[in-house]
Structure formats: C-alpha cells, structure tokens
Amino acid sequence: MAERQFGPYRLIRQIAVGGMAEIHLAKTAGIAGFEKYVALKMIHPNFAEDDQFIQMLVDEAKIAVQLTHGNIAQTFDLGRVGETYYITMEYVDGADLYKILRRASEQDIEMPLDVCAFIGKEVASALDHAHRKRDHTGRSLGIVHRDVSPQNVLVSYSGEVKLVDFGIAKATMKVRQTAVGVIKGKYYYMSPEQAWGDPIDHRSDIFSAGIVLYEMTPRRSARRACCAAACRPSSSAS
Known part of the structure; x- marks a missing residue:
C-alpha cells in the first residue's frame, strides 16, 4: 500500500488487520524536521459507521489512556x-510473542527459562498496574484486560515487553458493559469462569498470564489442558 495522508498523520504501511480494525505505522510531523512515529488503529472501513464498533474503539482509548506504565x-x-x-x-x-514462539518452534529452538521468566514478570507488572488503577476520586476502575495472550504481548528488538489491546477490556467507565453470558477473548487463554460466561475480575487475567508463561517454557503447550479445564462438568455427571 502506498503512503497516504490521514488527517494529521502520514500512513507509512499496514502493520496488522483484524475483523474489526486495521493498524498502521504512521508518523506526524512538526517544525524543524520533527517527526514522531506511532501505531494508528482505525476501524475497518466495513464498520466505519457501526455504532457498536465505534463505541468499542472509544472505550478502548478511554481505558488505555488512564494507564501509564513501562510495560x-x-x-x-x-x-x-x-x-x-x-x-x-x-x-x-x-x-508479538505469538510470532516469536511460532518462529522458535519452526526452528526447533527453546526459549531460555530466564527469558520466559523475564517476559512473564513484565506482563505481570503491566497487569498489576491496570488492576490497581483508580480514578481521581480514588475509586477503582475495575479494569480487566480479558484478552491476555501471546498476540497481545509485544517484545521490542531492544528487549522491552509491552501489553497491548484493551479493546475488549472490562472497566467501570465503559459506556456499554458486556452482558453476563457473552464471551469475549481467546478460548485457549481464558479462565474457566470467563469461558463459561460468568462474572470475572482481575484473577481471570492472572490465570491467562499463567497460561502464557506456561506456553513459553520449553516443550510446553497448555492449550489442550486449558480447553479441558474450561468445559463445565455435566450436571448428570456422578
């Protein structure tokens, strides 16, 4: 895709595209040759006028802007x-961590345990900050990410670890709250309560982070066990 102007930003290239939105590397320019590169997330053209998707993006921005943390x-x-x-x-x-793990698997390379522990620690630090966040009155914002997964953990070439995508996060400030029974997130990394559609809190994110950490460790895949754990026992079971 050729570069193009989008409001005050110059879109350089597309980074990713999903069902709801697309993400571009963009830059904004100032005086004296000043430039700043950013990731610009816009609603997919097919949903540009869909009120539900617009509100989801607005909610994501309002939640994420509250969080100032190195991870x-x-x-x-x-x-x-x-x-x-x-x-x-x-x-x-x-x-993202998913691509890193996939490439390591393709080349039969095991991620060193100290690297796994470091990434896990950084993700935990990000979640701790989000879970403890309060507004200016001291009221807890009740933030739950709900989509902690390798795809949403970015690792920079300089070794920084960043948690991203609060697009389906739960928080008290949201205009539209997810109804009980509605499931959002990636099944492989959900806590059983989240997979069942039950009410959840910050502990669900901790469960998901544990699955991510487990999958990073050599020769591990928690997906089968996670899916089994998420299946509610039948009421007729003895």
Missing part, C-alpha cells in the same frame, strides 16, 4: 477523520 503501550490520541474513528498508540518496533 503497557501508551495511548496518545483519539480522533476522527471524516467518518473514520482512530486511536494512536506507542509504536513498538519488534514482534
């Missing part, structure tokens, strides 16, 4: 160009 990708801006809503975030020059 959480910072959110800078929420805006709209024409009918397209977008948010800009810190650009992390690296790869």
Whole structure:
C-alpha cells in the first residue's frame, strides 16, 4: 500500500488487520524536521459507521489512556477523520510473542527459562498496574484486560515487553458493559469462569498470564489442558 495522508498523520504501511480494525505505522510531523512515529488503529472501513464498533474503539482509548506504565503501550490520541474513528498508540518496533514462539518452534529452538521468566514478570507488572488503577476520586476502575495472550504481548528488538489491546477490556467507565453470558477473548487463554460466561475480575487475567508463561517454557503447550479445564462438568455427571 502506498503512503497516504490521514488527517494529521502520514500512513507509512499496514502493520496488522483484524475483523474489526486495521493498524498502521504512521508518523506526524512538526517544525524543524520533527517527526514522531506511532501505531494508528482505525476501524475497518466495513464498520466505519457501526455504532457498536465505534463505541468499542472509544472505550478502548478511554481505558488505555488512564494507564501509564513501562510495560503497557501508551495511548496518545483519539480522533476522527471524516467518518473514520482512530486511536494512536506507542509504536513498538519488534514482534508479538505469538510470532516469536511460532518462529522458535519452526526452528526447533527453546526459549531460555530466564527469558520466559523475564517476559512473564513484565506482563505481570503491566497487569498489576491496570488492576490497581483508580480514578481521581480514588475509586477503582475495575479494569480487566480479558484478552491476555501471546498476540497481545509485544517484545521490542531492544528487549522491552509491552501489553497491548484493551479493546475488549472490562472497566467501570465503559459506556456499554458486556452482558453476563457473552464471551469475549481467546478460548485457549481464558479462565474457566470467563469461558463459561460468568462474572470475572482481575484473577481471570492472572490465570491467562499463567497460561502464557506456561506456553513459553520449553516443550510446553497448555492449550489442550486449558480447553479441558474450561468445559463445565455435566450436571448428570456422578
């Protein structure tokens, strides 16, 4: 895709695309040759006028902008160009943990345990900050990420670890709350309560982070065990 102007930002290249949104490497320019690179997330054109998707993006921005921590990708801006809503975030020059683990598996390389422990510690630090966050009145924001998974853990080429994507996060400030019984997130990394559609709190994120840490360790895959644990026993079982 050729570079193009998008409001005050210059879109350089597409980084990722999903069912709801697409993410671009973008830059903004200032005086005297000043430039800043950011990750720009915009609603997919197919959903640009869908109120539900717009509100999800707005909620994500409002939650993420509250969080200032070295292990959480910072959110800078929420805006709209024409009918397209977008948010800009810190650009992390690296790869997500899913791609790292997949490449290691393809090359039959085991991730060293000290590296696994370091990444796990950094993710835990990010979650601890989010879970403890309070508003200006001292009230807990009740943030639960709900999608802690390798795809949402970025590792920069300089060794930084960043938790990203609060797009389906639960928080008291959200305009639209997810109804009980509605399941959001990746099944492989959900706590049993989340997979059942039951009410959850910060402990669900801790469970998911544990699954991620377990999968990083050599020759491990928690997916089969996780799926089995998420199956509610039949009421007719003895």
